[in-house]
Amino acid sequence: MKPRGGRGGGGGEQPAVRKGPWTAEEDEVLVRHVREHGPREWSFIRSKGLLPRTGKSCRLRWVNKLRPDLKTGCKFSAEEERVVIDLQAQFGNRWARIATYLPGRTDNDVKNFWSTRQKRLARLLRAPVPRRRPGKQSSSACSSSRAHELPTQKLKLNRFDFD
DNA sequence: AAGGCAACCAACCGCTCTGTC
DNA sequence: TGACAGAGCGGTTGGTTGCCT
Helix, strand or coil: CCCCCCCCCCCCCCCCCCCCCCCHHHHHHHHHHHHHHCCCCHHHHHHCCCCCCCHHHHHHHHHHHHCCCCCCCCCCCHHHHHHHHHHHHHHCCCHHHHHCCCCCCCHHHHHHHHHHHHHHHHHHHHCCCCCCCCCCCCCCCCCCCCHHHCCCHHHHCCCCCCC
16 A cells, blocks of 8 residues: 555644645635636645645646536436547547546546446456446436446447547 | 445545746 | 746545445
8 A cells, every 4th residue: 555644634744734625615715716816826825825735636626626617426428438438549548638528527537437447347357247236326417328337348339530 | 234345436646747947 | 958846647545325135
């Protein structure tokens, strides 16, 4: 294991920097900053004492959770899954680039989705009878299709040719 | 009812890239 | 042209949730 020094706010070697889950108050400060300055100058937030978070952390929080155009809580649709597969075949693990083809998705979303999918595939290759797991239907206002149920075949879909 | 396991998700770290002086 | 700082990206980890046995 890597010594990670403190998800969850632990640590204490750098008391000036807070780590771990974000609070609603912190989110509010961050959103206000972005409204006033735009999604940039992340280091400004800490240097001015607005938040005890690193610029990296602020940026990540904004990109992955606070941006207004995000599809939060939506599972990947079959179409999105197909796009990810195609683009991954084309670009490799360029998650940020792939995410640009998926409105409302972040590189972290795509990365997590792919990682989970790879684990599932690896497991299926070893054990042909998977546990069925309908999954957390996360507040499905979105029409999430059951993309999980045909993972392996999809790897062989035709590619788009973006070149 | 409880424990195990898989899926999902948030957030951190290290490295690389890019802009500025 | 090289050094430095800030921003961005990819990999990884740990926590939570919910189904299955």
